[in-house]
Amino acid sequence: MASWEPVIGLEIHVHLKTRTKMFCRCPVEYAAVPNSNTCPVCLAFPGALPVPNRRAIEDCVKLGLALDCAVAERAVFHRKNYFYPDNPKAYQISQYDEPLCVDGGLTVPTADGEERIGIVRAHLEEDAAKNVHVAASGRIHGATATLVDFNRCGTPLVEIVTAPDIHSADTAKRFLQLLRQTIVELDVSDAELEKGSMRFDVNVSVRPAGSDELRTRTELKNMNSFNFAAKGIEREIARQIRIYEEGGTVDQETLHFDPTNEDSPPLRSKEEAQDYRYFPEPDLVPVHTPRDVVERLRGEIGELPGTRIRRIADTLAFYDADVLVTGGLDQLWAKLVHEGVDPKEAANVLANDFAATGGNPNDVNPAEFAKLIKARPTITRDAFSRGVATSFSGSFVAGVFTEQKAVSDVAELDPVIDRILAANAGQADAYRGGKEGLLGFFVGQVMKETGGKADPRVVSERLREKLGPSTPA
Ligand code: ADP
Ligand code: ZN
Ligand code: MG
Secondary structure: OEEEEEEEEEEEEEEEEOOEEEOOOOOOOOOOOOOOOOOOOOOOOOOOOOOOOOOHHHHHHHHHHHOOEHHHHHHHEEEEEEEOOOOOOOOEEEEEEOEEEEEEEEEEEEOOOOEEEEEEEEEEEEOOOOOEEEEOOOOOOOOOOOEEHHHHHHOEEEEEEEEEOOOOOHHHHHHHHHHHHHHHHHHHOOOOOOOOOOEEEEEEEEEOHHHHOOOOOOOEEEEOOOHHHHHHHHHHHOOOOOOHHHHOOOOEEEEEEOOOOOOOOOOEEOOHHHHOOOOEEOOOEEEOOOHHHHHHHHHOOOHHHHHHHHHHHHOOHHHHHHHHOOOOHHHHHHHHHOOOHHHHHHEEEEHHHHHOOOOOOHOOOHHHHHHHHHHHHHHHHHHHHHHHHOOOOOOOOOOOHOOOEEEEEEHHHHHHHHEEEEEEHHHHHHHHHHHHHHHHHHHHHHHHOOOOEEOOOHHHHHHHHHHHOOOOO
């Protein structure tokens, strides 16, 4: 059987964090009263004229520079014509053959090197309004009515298009996570998936391994999570391979990805560029970006996350470095290490315990947090978790938690351990018979019995001694 290579290209939209919309002065605000942030321009009253938002142009340039793009000396806005209730002008102002930023790339570090994913373009456009389907599911299917909220209409968007350079669902996911962190650090967008300020469409095809043809692709829309995207890509790759192996052909279509449904039903057949009747926007002049502005913006870009992952991977395992940086935790990690915390321990606490709290790493006092982490082996589990959960509040003092010492006194622990071993004789025999994993069960029982106060390291040491070797029959 032939082996197949997946080919994936991504189209990403991010809302810029500007104060006002792309072509009018209406505020950009998430979850405002519906239709309160509107004016004649974004509602498309006849005769209203657009004025481009300088800040949006600069943000797009900055993002393009971080993606190693060339910034066009001259960029042009085009009208992309289509009719839909969320689009009051019946066209979207977008960019077509003269986009603001072109020909870049983002280098994604991997466990055994790096992969550069080409960026075809990063251009500016405006978002559409939001259709609100009145139905329990929030989806158009089965809705009794559809309302339109024009607040989002005209929000500045950057569209980023990658080359079809991605060859696995995992690389696609890692690319998206790195891109998101890059955007957040540039401070041009919140890039919050849940709020829709970062959305992506995934184009997928497969080809015989070793060939460089580009076969018919399908597009998955409705991606609002990195894991769903990876899952949708895996599923689509498998579907296309099955079709080819059965002698069929793949149709070019847009599929609606629903993570709760095994299928991705077709949404509509893909429009071609000519269907949009693109033409230059007659109400706007071309955008000229002076070289000194480009250089000023370039100067505002700090060390990018991809570079930091590679640097930190010299100290930590690649996976840990990746999780810290894409989680926005590496700056705090470096401070904790500076305070004398073991690098691996600091990474574990941040990636596992701290990340789960949803706390902002910038709000943490590293010196106090370091004290808590260093005291971890001697304090109760509960005190440690409560400490972590408080670490990002202004009033956090490690001492409150580091005083709650764990019970490591063998004389106190032994009777509890003996009682639990006696009550679970069957499990103890199974352990001795080779089921070594049961040690965790016993530690858990002792922790429960002591109300989380026992020192788990001492407990497992004592358990090992008392149980004797675990040897398979
Ligand atoms: P369109 O103009 O129809 O949107 P583009 O050429 O702009 O098409 O490509 C859209 C996206 O699809 C890009 O991210 C590109 O990398 C990707 N893409 C193009 N051809 C393929 C293919 N054969 N397989 C997978 N992805 C593709
Ligand atoms: Zn407006
Ligand atoms: Mg396109």
